[in-house]
Amino acid sequence: MEILVCIKQVPDDSVTVHLKANTGEADLDGISPVVNAFDTYALEMAVRLKESSGGAVTVISVGPEGTENAIKSCLAVGADSGYLINDAAFNNAGAPEKSKILASSVKYLEKSTGKHFDIIFCGKEATDYSYGQAGPQLAEIMKIGVVTDLTDIKKADAGVCCKQETEDGYRTVQTGLPCVVTVSKPAYDPRYPTIRSKLAARKMEIPVLTSSQIGNITAAKTANITLRIYEPPKRKCGVKIKEKTCADSACKAVGMLADAKLL
Amino acid sequence: MNFGNKKDILVFIEQNGGKMLKAGIESITPAITLGHSLGGKVTALLIGTENQNSVKRLQGLGADKIVSVEGPSFSDGCSDAFFYALSQMAEKYDPAAVLAADSPLGRELTARLSALKSVSCIHGALSLHMQDTSTPVWTLQAYGGSIMNDVAPCTAPFTATVRSGAFRKPEASGQKAEITEESVTVPKDVIRSQVIKSVKEISEEINLEDAKAVVSGGRGMGSKENFKLVEELADVLGGVVGATRPAIESGWVSRAHQVGQSGKTVKPALYIACGISGAVQHISGMEGSGYIVAVNKDEDAPIFDIADAGIVGDAMQVLPVMIEEIKKRKTGAN
Numbered sequence: 001m002e003i004l005v006c007i008k009q010v011p012d013d014s015v016t017v018h019l020k021a022n023t024g025e026a027d028l029d030g031i032s033p034v035v036n037a038f039d040t041y042a043l044e045m046a047v048r049l050k051e052s053s054g055g056a057v058t059v060i061s062v063g064p065e066g067t068e069n070a071i072k073s074c075l076a077v078g079a080d081s082g083y084l085i086n087d088a089a090f091n092n093a094g095a096p097e098k099s100k101i102l103a104s105s106v107k108y109l110e111k112s113t114g115k116h117f118d119i120i121f122c123g124k125e126a127t128d129y130s131y132g133q134a135g136p137q138l139a140e141i142m143k144i145g146v147v148t149d150l151t152d153i154k155k156a157d158a159g160v161c162c163k164q165e166t167e168d169g170y171r172t173v174q175t176g177l178p179c180v181v182t183v184s185k186p187a188y189d190p191r192y193p194t195i196r197s198k199l200a201a202r203k204m205e206i207p208v209l210t211s212s213q214i215g216n217i218t219a220a221k222t223a224n225i226t227l228r229i230y231e232p233p234k235r236k237c238g239v240k241i242k243e244k245t246c247a248d249s250a251c252k253a254v255g256m257l258a259d260a261k262l263l
Numbered sequence: 264m265n266f267g268n269k270k271d272i273l274v275f276i277e278q279n280g281g282k283m284l285k286a287g288i289e290s291i292t293p294a295i296t297l298g299h300s301l302g303g304k305v306t307a308l309l310i311g312t313e314n315q316n317s318v319k320r321l322q323g324l325g326a327d328k329i330v331s332v333e334g335p336s337f338s339d340g341c342s343d344a345f346f347y348a349l350s351q352m353a354e355k356y357d358p359a360a361v362l363a364a365d366s367p368l369g370r371e372l373t374a375r376l377s378a379l380k381s382v383s384c385i386h387g388a389l390s391l392h393m394q395d396t397s398t399p400v401w402t403l404q405a406y407g408g409s410i411m412n413d414v415a416p417c418t419a420p421f422t423a424t425v426r427s428g429a430f431r432k433p434e435a436s437g438q439k440a441e442i443t444e445e446s447v448t449v450p451k452d453v454i455r456s457q458v459i460k461s462v463k464e465i466s467e468e469i470n471l472e473d474a475k476a477v478v479s480g481g482r483g484m485g486s487k488e489n490f491k492l493v494e495e496l497a498d499v500l501g502g503v504v505g506a507t508r509p510a511i512e513s514g515w516v517s518r519a520h521q522v523g524q525s526g527k528t529v530k531p532a533l534y535i536a537c538g539i540s541g542a543v544q545h546i547s548g549m550e551g552s553g554y555i556v557a558v559n560k561d562e563d564a565p566i567f568d569i570a571d572a573g574i575v576g577d578a579m580q581v582l583p584v585m586i587e588e589i590k591k592r593k594t595g596a597n
Contacts, residue, residue: 013406013407014542016406016407016565017406018409019410026405094383095374096384099378100378128405128406129403129405130387130407132370132374132386133370133374136371136378137384140379144455145343145456148342148371149367164340165367167279167366167465167519168464168465168466169462169463169464170462170464171459171460171461171462172458172459172460172461173340173456173457173458174457174459179456185512221417221418222383222384222417222418224383224417225417226413226414227400227415228413229410229412229413230410231409231410231411232547232550235555235568237567237568237569238570238572238573239572239573240562240573241572242562242574242575242576246574246581246584247580249574249581250581250582253556253572254585254588254589257533257589260554262532262533263500
């Protein structure tokens with residue numbers, strides 16, 4: 001099975017982002033860039049599928065220079081090759097354009113490598129903006145099937161069988177190939193790289209594709225216009241309760257709730 | 264921005280098992296704001312196997328028109344059929360905007376529509392105000408809720424989804440909506456995926472958004488067994504159980520209880536956070552609560568920065584005493 005995984009490099013989501021005092025923009029300096037968590041789940045699911053059904057996993061990312069590192073960290077945990085799609089013309093692309101860029105990249109890679117991708121994996125959303133638009137948009141542009149919010153996937157007679165997370169349980173959804181799937185948190189965790197796999201990944205080439213290969217796609221045609229960036233209003237910090245024993249603290253807190261007529 | 268002659272708003276009201284999603288009904292509220300500002304009407308769109316009950320319930324909830332698309336193809340989970348019907352209706356009614364709940368289906372359909380039509384797509388809106396009569400400004404969270412962005416779409420039409428609990432239900436009014444039944448035949452070749460099986464793992468209904476009290480547990484609860492203390496405390500308070508993503512991913516409680524990013528936004532009078540360190544992804548979903556109590560061993564946990572009362576201590580020791588104390592006070596009062 002030929003598998004493609006689309007990833008995005010995002011700032012480490014365990015760090016609280018603040019605004020830069022001078023420019024009023026989100027201050028991402030000093031926050032380490034990581035592979036979007038849901039993309040790491042997608043990659044793990046893809047690599048497991050490769051291991052059980054054969055084939056290869058290719059990783060692509062539309063992103064700024066430096067995204068090579070994110071791609072290399074995917075190569076260290078089971079991906080076989082990776083490409084960066086980077087062009088100044090793609091800066092500030094709206095979500096539908098970004099998906100068009102992805103779709104054109106798929107076409108270009110298929111033509112230039114002779115591969116035909118059976119499944120395209122995406123994380124269900126990125127932890128920076130949480131839009132979750134890339135997967136469904138990519139499928140719509142390519143006119144192929146899409147199944148969202150997967151927690152598992154299996155090869156089936158005519159395609160793949162997907163376990164789709166729902167609000168109150170799950171569904172089993174079957175879809176033909178090629179298709180796009182988006183991945184939520186599976187029951188398992190992504191694997192860790194080994195020193196050896198890290199070293200091997202570091203040596204690998206990450207070809208960069210630009211508009212000269214995949215075509216000029218007008219950016220920012222549909223990008224939302226940001227009018228204001230701000231931090232949410234802060235709540236005031238109340239009192240800390242730290243009595244001699246936990247039981248005393250608990251009683252004091254319940255007393256406070258009773259006084260505030262909250263019981 | 265220029266909406267041209269487009270001024271009506273199409274709201275897709277999602278149903279699950281024949282029941283309308285809360286966030287679906289709530290999305291009528293911004294539709295009214297936007298529609299009225301553009302001088303247009305609000306059309307609520309139901310797509311399903313049987314819409315009768317929902318059509319009745321939608322009456323008087325602010326929509327000017329209710330469009331019902333019914334058929335056996337539109338069973339829960341068949342997103343390809345839903346997408347076909349939605350895009351047909353968007354074509355026919357030519358709206359200025361298509362709104363939906365920020366649910367997995369709502370997000371998929373609006374994203375696909377935006378790709379099909381090359382239009383702006385706004386996901387996870389928390390509020391809406393009109394900068395002028397034709398510039399809708401939506402508030403979105405970024406970076407797990409640590410940053411807020413006010414954005415405007417740059418195309419007309421555009422699509423948007425609204426977060427559950429972010430908007431109030433539309434005020435009940437005596438206004439009668441005109442009902443139109445539309446028949447949509449879904450061509451076979453647009454159906455690319457089939458639902459083989461649907462499994463319901465959660466039978467009880469969890470209404471976090473309307474709860475007066477929410478008691479949530481996080482990673483610090485340590486185990487499924489310990490998490491029962493959270494449930495017990497919620498029980499004596501007559502409240503609802505909430506949870507953080509790590510607690511849910513550990514399998515201690517079902518997804519329906521998730522508060523925060525990719526879960527529910529709640530604003531109860533009382534919120535008790537147990538064993539929750541206070542990651543921004545969680546805080547962004549509960550910061551609007553009236554009174555926040557936090558229980559955590561770690562005195563430096565960020566949850567204490569927003570708590571009205573922060574108990575520094577082991578939840579496993581604090582919660583049993585709180586439960587007993589509250590029980591005592593309740594019986595004492597009776």
